[in-house]
Amino acid sequence: MLTLSREPDDAEVALFRPEWSTARLDFSRPDTMRDGAPMFRGWAQDPEVSRYLLWTPHSGVDETYLFLARCEHAWREHVGHRPWSIRAGGQLIGMLGVDYFEHRLVVGYVLTRSAWGQGYLTEALSAFSEHALAVPGITRIEAHVHPDNPASGRVLGKCGYVVEGRLRRHTVFPNVSERPSDVDLFARISTGDW
Ligand SMILES: CC(C)(COP(=O)(O)OP(=O)(O)OC[C@H]1O[C@@H](n2cnc3c(N)ncnc32)[C@H](O)[C@@H]1OP(=O)(O)O)[C@@H](O)C(=O)NCCC(=O)NCCS
Numbered sequence: 001m002l003t004l005s006r007e008p009d010d011a012e013v014a015l016f017r018p019e020w021s022t023a024r025l026d027f028s029r030p031d032t033m034r035d036g037a038p039m040f041r042g043w044a045q046d047p048e049v050s051r052y053l054l055w056t057p058h059s060g061v062d063e064t065y066l067f068l069a070r071c072e073h074a075w076r077e078h079v080g081h082r083p084w085s086i087r088a089g090g091q092l093i094g095m096l097g098v099d100y101f102e103h104r105l106v107v108g109y110v111l112t113r114s115a116w117g118q119g120y121l122t123e124a125l126s127a128f129s130e131h132a133l134a135v136p137g138i139t140r141i142e143a144h145v146h147p148d149n150p151a152s153g154r155v156l157g158k159c160g161y162v163v164e165g166r167l168r169r170h171t172v173f174p175n176v177s178e179r180p181s182d183v184d185l186f187a188r189i190s191t192g193d194w
Helices: 010-014 034-043 061-077 122-135 151-158
Strands: 019-021 026-030 082-088 091-101 104-111 140-145 160-173 181-189
Touching: 010 091, 010 104, 026 122, 026 160, 034 061, 034 091, 034 160, 061 082, 061 104, 082 122, 104 122, 122 151, 122 181, 151 181
Parallel strands: 104 140
Antiparallel strands: 019 026, 026 082, 082 091, 091 104, 140 181, 160 181
16 A cells, blocks of 8 residues: 655644544544444434535444544644544534645534534634644635535534635535535635744
């Protein structure tokens, strides 16, 4: 197997803290054996959760283990999408992940349905954004949102993100259509010097 590996730069080291917390939530690097079963039960198999995401619902827990093993690889080798597992009261409730393009980050997130509507993702994204935009060199965080996903747009708005435009026929959302859908580009930028 081809293993892509690289050394993290200073901004990346500051950004990708293995563990961090907010008032109600704990964030940590995913652990395949610990997180696989609760992730599968909690959201990976749920078509309502994945409707506006880029993956189709997992058909068995092995698919979830494989996904998590890839996440662990991404963390270890400093490449690709790196998510944190999110816990509330010790229970796994979702993930917040980042693609790192040096000065620019792209975020994605998901919560199990029973955790929706309690302000958890607003708490998570707002803390993450404050931290990330204070890291020297990071100027911008983006999120790409399907136009029919208002809950995500609302969270972004509450966390200081603005819509910069609609990217037309941009991304295939496999649970919506096999043809590329429009995407709303949200972003928050750092206010400091750069
Ligand atoms: C998007 C998601 C992470 C939000 O998490 P959450 O913890 O429930 O979000 P919060 O409770 O912090 O805030 C949700 C906001 O959206 C609003 N909302 C929820 N459903 C809505 C809808 N259908 N239309 C408009 N607003 C909606 C809520 O009222 C709340 O806003 P308020 O605080 O002003 O009342 C969660 O719904 C989810 O996991 N969805 C599936 C995965 C997904 O779509 N991820 C995003 C991909 S871009």
